[in-house]
Amino acid sequence: MNQTVEFRNRPKIIGSYSIVGPKEGAGPFGSYFDYVMKNDLFGEKTYELAERKMFEQAVTGAIESAGLTASQINLMLAGDLLNQIISSSFTARDFSLPYLGIFGACSTMAETLAVGAMMVNGGHFGNILCATGSHFSTAERQFRFPLELGNQRVPTSQWTVTAAGASVLSLEGKGPEITMATFGKVVDFGIVDVNNMGAAMAPAAAETIFTHFNETGRKPTDYDLIVTGDLGKLGAEILVDLLEDKGIKLGPNYSDCGHSYFTREQDTMCGGSGCGASASVLNGYIIKKLKKRELKRVLFVPTGALMSTTASQQGESIPGISHAIVIEAGGK
Amino acid sequence: MKQEKRNEAYNRYVEARIPKTKAWPSLFNSFWVGGLICVIGQGIDMLILYLFPYMSQQTAWAWTLVVLIFLASFLTGIGVYDKIGKFAGGGSIVPITGFSNSISSPAIEFKHEGIIYGTCVKMFTIAGPVIVVGVVSSIVVGIIYWIVGLF
Amino acid sequence: MDFLWAFLIGGLVCMIGQILIITTKITSARILVTFVLIGVVLQAFELFEPISQFAKAGINVPIIGFGASLAKGAMGAVKSIGLLGAFTGGLEATAGGIAAAVGFAFLFSLIFKSKTK
Structure with a gap:
């Protein structure tokens, strides 16, 4: 590892x-x-x-x-x-x-x-x-x-x-346990469109998820939920494609916080984004489900776009990053 | 080299995956809203000439623009113009009212950074290029016109 | 009749703007710049007046009219005061519009706040 x-x-x-x-x-x-x-x-x-x-x-x-x-x-x-x-x-x-x-x-x-x-x-x-x-x-x-x-x-x-x-x-007290973390590389596949963050970040998520499975010997079905942060609808679809190319098939246990953050009627195009998207879904939804033991083991993989307005205006492409942590319900 | 190829292939793949939206509704909306704004301008112009029959065409038109700009600025302030813009796109960007909106919206947005560095500096973040390009090109046209006139 | 032409031509111009937005993904600043340039060029080749004759507000309300006024002002001033007119004419002709936009923006920035969508 x-x-x-x-x-x-x-x-x-x-x-x-x-x-x-x-x-x-x-x-x-x-x-x-x-x-x-x-x-x-x-x-x-x-x-x-x-x-x-x-x-x-x-x-x-x-x-x-x-x-x-x-x-x-x-x-x-x-x-x-x-x-x-x-x-x-x-x-x-x-x-x-x-x-x-x-x-x-x-x-x-x-x-x-x-x-x-x-x-x-x-x-x-x-x-x-x-x-x-x-x-x-x-x-x-x-x-x-x-x-x-x-x-x-x-x-x-x-x-x-x-x-x-x-x-x-x-270490003291009760709650879901963090058992592993996979730190991701900065990955850039040359997307320059600042209105298409999902596509810019999806390769980073693919890289981190692939590395995680590779290094731990686990497979997607070992998790009740694999959840990315704010790839959005398009980015999530791209991630599934990218991982399939690497021989990893994400099933129905995969979802994206941003993609499911709003309803269709809320008119947010590809969905939610921002630090708060994955943070609020983790602390609001996922941890509660883990506590109730409705979820046992979750792979939480939010992604980030490491760009600045200056770099974008100078025509640079958008590098992505993604880190994965494994959270388990713990106890018996 | 290998990386460039990969990036090119990825960009092509992403381009193909981007959801295609139907263009017709947005074209239709931009058409009728844009047309309507022009009709309102025409109406204001005719009303001014009706109320002040001795006013010159040119002055009446200058007043019309001032009224349109005022309306757009006001609608921006009360938070309506961006809703029109979301619906009409080019229909409310291309008219002079869109120019007014592009000056008013940053002025209002950045007021918290102070009158000088907020309102006054940021006022031209979007409309600045319009004035610069317009003025520079008009100077060029004027100079060419002058040179042509020499012969 | 004036209303009909204003509606049709104005709508058409705006729709061309929308086509540009959809096909090239350009932002509103670039759209405005493009149309100002179109106005300057139309006026430079003296094509603007003939269109304005029947389109009236339909071509004058779109920012094309602003570009045309800039160029028309510069050309007119060159005719009357010579080369200096190239510098004074453009802004002179459009001063009302620019001052109104700046003035009202300043006024309303004192009164209103931006609202979350």
């Missing part, structure tokens, strides 16, 4: 929390989220402040659900999409927590959990908080156009979700 690590001490997710915007709350996962905001501004003056407030609520919620207080958290691992990951860093400031900022674009949830699991597993830290989030309106104004500009979305585009999720990792 070289990209996959195994956690013999089985770090547990002892606390989790998800918070989403109103549009997200009206989607298929709506009833699973811990909190649905009534409006996107969340009582704040700007969308950036709203994103941070959402982030803070996710952090508070996860710590509370773990039965801890902020002072018992030994390290916070977090990241987001805004330039210089301000939502994460400012939240860490407000909670006065030791903090490592992590940027993995929309793969951040898996990256923080994988890094956190290693630290907890190694006994270096007792309780680690992992968090990420995204906001539609802050992402639009940073990456795309003003909200009030009258233009049309292209069919391959995705909708950055307004959502945040946080988890607390520890």
Whole structure:
């Protein structure tokens, strides 16, 4: 093995929390989220402040659900999409927590959990908080156009979700266990269209999933659920094709958070995207299902597009990344 | 070299997988909304000339544009123009109202970064190129016109 | 009759814009730039006036009209004041539109906030 690590001490997710915007709350996962905001501004003056407030609520919620207080958290691992990951860093400031900022674009949830699991597993830290989030309106104004500009979305585009999720990792306590992590390579198949993130990231997911099965000797049917982050409808279809070329057949146990995040009527073209998509589905839906033991073993593989507006404007292609973690229901 | 081939093949494959949307509804919508905006402009122009019969054609038309620009800017402010744009596409981008929307929307969007660095600087992020290209090309046309006139 | 022509020609111009958007995936800034250039070129070859005669608002409301005014202003000013007109004429002719767009944008940016979709 070289990209996959195994956690013999089985770090547990002892606390989790998800918070989403109103549009997200009206989607298929709506009833699973811990909190649905009534409006996107969340009582704040700007969308950036709203994103941070959402982030803070996710952090508070996860710590509370773990039965801890902020002072018992030994390290916070977090990241987001805004330039210089301000939502994460400012939240860490407000909670006065030791903090490592992590940027993995929309793969951040898996990256923080994988890094956190290693630290907890190694006994270096007792309780680690992992968090990420995204906001539609802050992402639009940073990456795309003003909200009030009258233009049309292209069919391959995705909708950055307004959502945040946080988890607390520890060896003590009860909860689903993280048993393995496969760290992915940066993969770039030369897609330059910023409105087609799914196609840009699918090769990275294929690479990581292939490596994971290759190194562990497992096969897709060993998992109750294999779930990617925000490949969207098109990206998910491409991933299935790419893996089939490599001899791995994903069955009905495969799905994509972004693709299933909204209903057809919500008109989001290829589905949801953003750090918050996989973070809220993991902390809202998947962990709850694991706790109820309706799912036993999940391969969580969010993907991220490691681009910037500057690089895109200079015509560079979009590199993708993807990390996989294995989460098991644990116990008997 | 091998990688370039792979990327080319992948891009071709992705292109083929992109869902094809029906073009006709969006073309139809852009046609009638665009046409309607022009009709409204025509109506405003005729109304101005009816109310102020001594006004010159040129002045009346300048007023018409000001009114259209005002309406688009206002509709942008109350959050309606982007909905028209989502429905009509080119139908509401190509008219002068689309130009107005492209100036108003960033002005409103970036007000939180302050009046100078937000509103004033970002106001031209979309419309800036329009003014630059328009002015530069008009200078070129003027100079050519002047040279041609010399002979 | 003016209304009918304005509707048909205006609609057609906008539909050409939509065809460009669909086939080339270009953004609204590029669309606007393209149509301004079309207007400048039409005016430079003195093709704009004949179309404007019957299309009226149908060709003047689309941003093509803005481009044509720029070029027409530059040409007219060159005729009356010489080479300097190439620099002063264009903006002079379109000052109303630009100032209105900037002025109202500034005004409404003080009043309104952008809304989440």
